[in-house]
Each structure stands twice: as C-alpha cells, then as structure tokens.
Amino acid sequence: MNLIIVAGTASVANLVTTAAQLDGETLAVVVGSRAVAERIATSGVDKVIWFGEPGDRPLEAFAPAVAQAATAARPQVVLGGRRPAERVLLGAAAAALRAPALIDVKEVTSQAGTVMVTHGVNGGIAVTTREFSGPVALMVDGGGVAPVQGAAPIEETPAATLPMQVTAVQVTAVTEVDLAAAPRVVGAGRGLRAREDLSIIEALAAALEAELACTRPLAEGLDWLPRDRYLGVSGQHIAPRLYVAVGVSGQLQHLAGVRSAETIVAINSDPKAPVLAEADYALVGDLYELVPAITAALEQP
Amino acid sequence: MKIVVAYKWAADPQEATVAADGQVDFSRAKSAVSDYDAVAITVARHLGDTHGADVVGLTVGGPEVATGLATKAALSRGLDALMVVADPALTAAGSTGTAQALATALAGVDDIAVLITGDSSVDVGAKLVPAVVGGLLGWPVLTEVTAVAIEPGALVVERAVSGGTEQLRIDGPAVLAVATDAATVKAPGMKDVLAAAKKPVQQLPADPVVADGTLRSTARLSGPARRGIQISTDDPAAAAAELVSALRADGVLIGGQQ
Ligand SMILES: Cc1cc2nc3c(=O)[nH]c(=O)nc-3n(C[C@H](O)[C@H](O)[C@H](O)COP(=O)(O)OP(=O)(O)OC[C@H]3O[C@@H](n4cnc5c(N)ncnc54)[C@H](O)[C@@H]3O)c2cc1C
Ligand SMILES: Nc1ncnc2c1ncn2[C@@H]1O[C@H](COP(=O)(O)O)[C@@H](O)[C@H]1O
Numbered sequence: 001m002n003l004i005i006v007a008g009t010a011s012v013a014n015l016v017t018t019a020a021q022l023d024g025e026t027l028a029v030v031v032g033s034r035a036v037a038e039r040i041a042t043s044g045v046d047k048v049i050w051f052g053e054p055g056d057r058p059l060e061a062f063a064p065a066v067a068q069a070a071t072a073a074r075p076q077v078v079l080g081g082r083r084p085a086e087r088v089l090l091g092a093a094a095a096a097l098r099a100p101a102l103i104d105v106k107e108v109t110s111q112a113g114t115v116m117v118t119h120g121v122n123g124g125i126a127v128t129t130r131e132f133s134g135p136v137a138l139m140v141d142g143g144g145v146a147p148v149q150g151a152a153p154i155e156e157t158p159a160a161t162l163p164m165q166v167t168a169v170q171v172t173a174v175t176e177v178d179l180a181a182a183p184r185v186v187g188a189g190r191g192l193r194a195r196e197d198l199s200i201i202e203a204l205a206a207a208l209e210a211e212l213a214c215t216r217p218l219a220e221g222l223d224w225l226p227r228d229r230y231l232g233v234s235g236q237h238i239a240p241r242l243y244v245a246v247g248v249s250g251q252l253q254h255l256a257g258v259r260s261a262e263t264i265v266a267i268n269s270d271p272k273a274p275v276l277a278e279a280d281y282a283l284v285g286d287l288y289e290l291v292p293a294i295t296a297a298l299e300q301p
Numbered sequence: 302m303k304i305v306v307a308y309k310w311a312a313d314p315q316e317a318t319v320a321a322d323g324q325v326d327f328s329r330a331k332s333a334v335s336d337y338d339a340v341a342i343t344v345a346r347h348l349g350d351t352h353g354a355d356v357v358g359l360t361v362g363g364p365e366v367a368t369g370l371a372t373k374a375a376l377s378r379g380l381d382a383l384m385v386v387a388d389p390a391l392t393a394a395g396s397t398g399t400a401q402a403l404a405t406a407l408a409g410v411d412d413i414a415v416l417i418t419g420d421s422s423v424d425v426g427a428k429l430v431p432a433v434v435g436g437l438l439g440w441p442v443l444t445e446v447t448a449v450a451i452e453p454g455a456l457v458v459e460r461a462v463s464g465g466t467e468q469l470r471i472d473g474p475a476v477l478a479v480a481t482d483a484a485t486v487k488a489p490g491m492k493d494v495l496a497a498a499k500k501p502v503q504q505l506p507a508d509p510v511v512a513d514g515t516l517r518s519t520a521r522l523s524g525p526a527r528r529g530i531q532i533s534t535d536d537p538a539a540a541a542a543e544l545v546s547a548l549r550a551d552g553v554l555i556g557g558q559q
Contacts, residue, residue, distance in 0.1 A: 058443070058467070058469060060441060060442055060443055061441065063435065063436060063441070063442065064439065067436060084428075084444045084445055084462075087428050087429060087432055087444065088432045088435070088442045088443075088444065089432075090429070090432065091396075091400075091429050091431070091432020091433040091435065091436050091442070092432065092433075092435070092436035092442075093436075094396070094397050094429075094432075094433050094436065095397070095400065095432075095433045095434075095435075095436025095437045096436060098397065098401075098511050099397060099511070100395050100396075100397050100398070100511055100512070100513045100514055101395065101396045101397050101427070101429050101433060102395070102396075102513075103425075103426075103427045103429065116517070117514070120522065121325060122314035122317065122325055122424055122425070123314050123424075123426055124522055125314050125317065125319050125325060125522060126319045126323040126324075126325050126519060126520065126521055126522055127323060127519070127520050127521075127522060127523075128323070128516065128518070128519050128520075129516075129517045129518045129519075129520075130513065130514035130515060130516055130517060131514055131515045131517050132514040132515075136514065137397075139427070139429070162439075162440075162441040162471075163441070163471065163472035163473060164441045164443075164469055164470065164471040164472070164475075165469060165470050165471075166467055166468070166469050167468045167469060167470050168467070168468040169462075169465060169466075169467050169468075170465045170466045170467075171464055171465040172464060172465045172466075176463055176464060183553075184553070184554075184555075208554070208555070209555050216481070220480065220481045220482045221481065221482045223482075226464070227461060227463070228463050228464075233421075233426045234420065234421050234426060234428060241553040241557070242548065242553040242554070251315055252314060252315050253315075253426065259522070259524045259525075260524060260525070261525075262525060262553065263548070263551055263553050264527065265544065265548070274315075277527075277529070278527055279527060279529070280527050280528040280529070280530060281528075281530050281532055281544055281547060281548075282529065282530065282531050282532065283532050283534050283540055283544065284531070284534060285534035285537065285540070289534075289537040290534060290537050290540060290541065293537040293538050293540065293541035294541040294544060294545065296538075296541065297538070297541040297542050297544070297545040298545055298554075
C-alpha cells in the first residue's frame with residue numbers, strides 16, 4: 001500500500017504516476033473540498049479517503065487526520081507535493097510513521113518490501129541513492145491534473161482537526177501563474193536597480209513570448225513580484241526550452257530550480273558570476289544595454 | 302512563558318565541493334547560523350520583548366554545534382538562553398531524525414507559547430523539519446508566517462498564501478515557520494557579542510533517532526551539458542543579433558520545433 005497526500009488541489013498527476021509504478025495499491029487522502037476528492041477519485045488511484053469540507057479551518061488543521069490515516073494504512077511510501085500545506089501534511093505523516101522524509105526525489109522503485117530512492121541533496125549539487133526497508137515519506141513535484149481514469153470509491157471519514165481557524169483573508173488579486181508549463185522563461189535578479197526597471201525585462205519577455213520569473217530576493221524582501229514567480233530550491237522548479245537569467249548571480253539555491261532548462265542564457269556584468277559557468281550562452285555586460293538590444297533584435301523580422 | 306526558536310548551525314552548499322563520485326565535502330565551508338534562522342531569532346526576540354517572555358534557542362546537530370563559536374554566534378543574535386543537543390549521530394540526521402531530537406528536547410520544557418523556526422535550512426532546504434516537529438508534538442504547524450501576536454490562550458498569526466495573506470487564530474502552542482522577510486536582521490554589535498558569553502547554555506543528551514535509510518550510491522548531478530558559449534558584448538547590438546540567431550538555430554524561439 002502506498003499513500004498520496006492531496007491538499008487543496010487536484011494538481012498531483014506526478015504523485016499518481018509515481019505511486020502507480022510502485023508495488024501495491026494507491027490510497028489518496030484528500031484534505032480540501034469534495035470537488036477535489038471527486039477529481040482525485042477519477043485519476044487512477046485505488047481508494048480515496050476524504051475528511052469533509054474544511055470550512056474556516058486551514059488545510060494544516062487536518063494534520064492529525066492525515067497522521068491517523070497513515071498509521072492505519074501502514075504505507076510503504078507516502079508521497080506529497082511541494083506546496084506549503086502539502087509539506088505540513090507530509091511531515092505529519094512522516095512523524096506518525098517515524099519515517100525518513102526526503103525532498104528532490106528523482107526516481108523511486110519498490111520491490112518486495114524494499115524501496116530505492118534517488119534524490120538530490122544540498123540544493124541539488126549531487127544525487128544519492130538510498131534503500132529503505134520501512135516506510136518513507138517523499139516530496140515530489142505535483143505536476144498538473146491527471147487525466148480521467150477509473151472511478152475509485154470515496155470514503156468520507158470524520159476528521160480530528162487541530163484548533164486553528166482562518167479569521168480573515170486578503171487577496172492581492174494576482175492570478176496564479178503556471179511557470180512550469182511555460183516553454184520560455186525570463187528570470188530577473190537583483191542586478192536590476194529599481195522596480196520600474198522591471199519594464200525592460202517585461203519587454204524582453206513579451207518579445208520572447210516568455211513568462212516572467214525572478215530570484216527570491218525580488219519576491220521576498222523587495223516584493224517586486226509575487227511569491228509564486230521566484231525560481232529555486234524553495235521556489236518554482238521549471239524545465240523550459242529556454243531560460244534567460246538577467247542580473248542573476250546564480251547561487252545554487254536559484255539554479256536548483258532552473259537546471260533542467262534545455263538552453264540557458266545568462267546576462268551578467270560580473271565575469272565571475274556563477275550563473276555564467278552554468279549557461280549555454282554567456283553575455284558579460286550591462287543588462288541595461290544588452291536587454292533592450294536583444295528585445296530589438298527579436299522584434300526584427 | 303517561553304518562546305523557543307529552532308536554528309541550525311550549517312554551511313552554505315555553495316561553498317561545498319562535490320567529488321567525481323558525488324561525495325559532498327563541506328570541510329572547507331564555514332558554518333554559521335543558517336541564513337533564514339537569523340530571521341526566526343529576530344521575530345522571536347521581538348515577540349519576547351512584547352510579552353516579557355524568555356527567548357530560548359534550540360539547536361541539534363554534530364559536536365560542532367556545541368562549540369563556543371557556534372553557541373555565541375546564536376546567543377549574540379538576542380537569545381536569552383540556549384538548549385543544545387550535540388551528538389555525532391546527529392551530524393547526518395535527516396529531517397525526521399532532526400525533528401525527533403528537537404521534539405524530545407521540547408518535551409522537557411514547560412510553558413512554551415510557540416516554537417518559531419526559519420523558512421528553510423541553508424544546507425538541506427527541505428522546509429520539512431517544522432512540519433515533522435509539529436507532527437511529533439501534536440501541535441499545529443503553519444509556514445510562510447509574516448506576523449505573530451500572543452493573546453491569552455491563543456496565537457494570532459498572519460501568513461502569506463498564494464495571491465494574498467491570511468489571518469489565523471490558533472489555540473495553544475504551535476510551530477510557526479516564519480517567512481524570509483518577516484523581520485529585518487541586524488548584525489550583532491560588540492555589546493551583544495560580549496553579553497553572549499555570559500548567557501546559559503544547557504546541553505541535553507541525544508536519544509536514538511530514525512536513520513535515513515542505507516546509502517547505496519552517490520553521483521554528481523547530471524543535467525543537460527552546458528555549451529558555455531561566450532558572446533562578445535563589445536557591441537551590444539551585434540551581441541544581441543548573434544544571440545538571437547543562435548537561439549533561432551537552436552529552435553528554442555517562438556515557432557521553433559516542438
Ligand atoms: C535556505 C535558502 C534558500 C534559498 N532559496 C532560494 C530560491 O529558491 N531561489 C532563489 O532565487 N534564491 C534562493 N535563495 C537565495 C540565494 O542564495 C541568493 O541569495 C539569490 O538567489 C540571489 O539573488 P540575485 O541573483 O537576484 O541577487 P545577487 O546575488 O545580488 O546577484 C545580482 C547579480 O546581478 C549582477 N548585476 C548587477 N548589476 C548588473 C547589471 N547592470 N547588468 C548585469 N548584471 C548586473 C551582479 O553581478 C550579480 O551577479 C535561498 C537562500 C537560502 C539561504
Ligand atoms: N539541526 C537543526 N536544529 C535546529 N533547528 C533546525 C535544524 N534543522 C532544521 N531546523 C529548523 O527547521 C527549519 C527548516 O529546516 P529544513 O526543513 O531543513 O529546511 C530551519 O529553518 C530551522 O529553524
């Protein structure tokens with residue numbers, strides 16, 4: 001038996017396909033609305049446990065319910081995504097099972113009670129393969145929504161929840177972006193001197209028909225772009241055909257999110273910036289000169 | 302009332318070297334209070350000052366986390382006291398093992414209002430330890446926390462969510478992982494460093510913790526090989542034209558193959 005944790009969204013196709021390759025059936029525990037539970041039931045899993053509508057409870061309040069379900073199911077592998085609530089619930093399952101928890105999982109196989117996991121370590125600078133005889137909790141990028149397949153039964157279980165409650169919500173009206181699906185992405189870094197200067201990066205992105213992304217400091221701290229637009233070990237992971245890093249130093253915490261890009265272009269004024277060594281095309285120079293020139297060149301027929 | 306803050310003494314993998322067989326060598330990298338844990342300590346200090354509570358640091362790891370260098374570095378950031386679990390067995394502890402050691406240490410402390418943690422550790426960066434600690438203690442866990450207030454019997458928390466913020470009310474103690482921009486970190490001054498030497502450090506014994514499986518192999522990261530083509534930028538317009546035609550030839554621009 002393997003368990004996938006669903007929290008608030010049915011975008012867990014990668015978890016479903018990963019679980020399907022493993023020995024044993026797949027149980028999905030769903031925290032969130034009935035609509036999510038119903039969608040998961042048609043994603044190819046064998047059984048769904050749903051804890052009822054959350055109402056004003058945050059998804060994290062369901063940690064004991066997930067822990068209880070994990071303890072009862074005695075899974076070999078528990079899979080969860082990278083979003084905040086998914087991490088909290090994966091951690092709760094790992095705690096209940098006293099299971100090791102790993103991130104950046106690249107490959108997992110199971111056979112006769114043994115699980116082999118290959119995963120990146122230390123921000124993805126190396127990979128390790130480990131063997132487990134007991135349960136293990138693995139964090140896997142959720143991916144999109146799985147295609148419709150089968151109809152698993154949904155068991156509605158009343159849940160023990162923690163005493164926490166959402167009392168107010170402020171929406172800053174940003175639409176969620178799917179950077180992972182974009183074929184081209186332009187990433188801006190602190191090489192930009194002012195927020196207004198984002199316009200030259202936006203112009204490049206428009207000419208490339210690319211999504212705009214950034215490094216963490218631009219999203220947290222400077223607040224120039226929303227949090228779901230930063231790339232890296234703790235941000236989004238992308239694998240586009242083209243990634244253009246502009247004024248990005250290329251610390252490994254950032255590169256961890258973009259290493260799977262097919263082609264990387266780096267523009268940086270410091271010839272020693274680590275990003276230049278990780279690029280297919282390296283341009284050492286002032287972004288304020290180079291970016292408008294590239295935009296103009298792209299706009300020429 | 303106590304506010305406990307979990308911080309890691311760790312080195313930035315940017316400074317580690319990776320051997321041909323994938324072994325990561327941290328021996329030449331310098332450890333420090335993990336970047337974002339300095340934010341957690343700052344948030345905890347403000348909260349302690351507001352409520353007249355003691356702010357106690359807690360760290361677990363190998364023997365190096367108990368050295369004077371390490372404990373003073375943490376204490377000089379504004380903690381009142383420290384609890385340290387240092388044991389060779391914890392050097393390579395994973396997220397669950399680390400969380401077990403933290404939870405065991407916390408179980409021996411009375412009157413904790415909240416456990417504040419950083420967003421992620423610089424060397425592992427899993428954002429998982431707070432979740433597992435909460436699971437082990439049965440405490441609520443929230444991440445991306447941007448503000449905290451303590452009310453009688455409750456915590457009032459604000460956190461960043463995709464597309465906005467949320468206010469929450471939690472009864473009883475909780476684990477709160479603070480956002481990286483929840484507070485501005487100040488470098489400790491001379492007075493802080495001197496005061497740190499006089500603050501109490503309590504060493505706790507380590508219990509056995511879960512192992513991270515059996516290591517079978519290590520390898521260097523393999524990704525797409527990079528071509529490392531330098532484009533001369535003496536003339537920006539010429540550089541731009543050269544880049545665009547190269548990308549077009551690669552087929553990665555609009556209308557390229559696939
Ligand atoms: C636990 C942890 C997790 C982290 N997770 C992430 C993450 O997920 N994502 C992430 O991005 N970061 C992450 N970071 C932060 C990361 O370590 C770096 O600090 C960050 O990526 C640096 O951002 P930057 O490249 O924009 O800024 P900087 O490092 O300041 O680099 C700016 C670059 O711009 C160049 N520049 C300046 N002026 C110009 C100009 N006129 N023209 C061209 N170039 C110019 C400079 O040479 C420099 O290389 C994390 C850090 C920690 C500790
Ligand atoms: N060894 C440790 N000792 C104390 N706290 C830790 C330790 N490891 C992680 N933490 C805390 O857990 C947070 C998240 O760490 P991680 O899950 O490794 O990304 C850190 O910011 C710390 O607050």
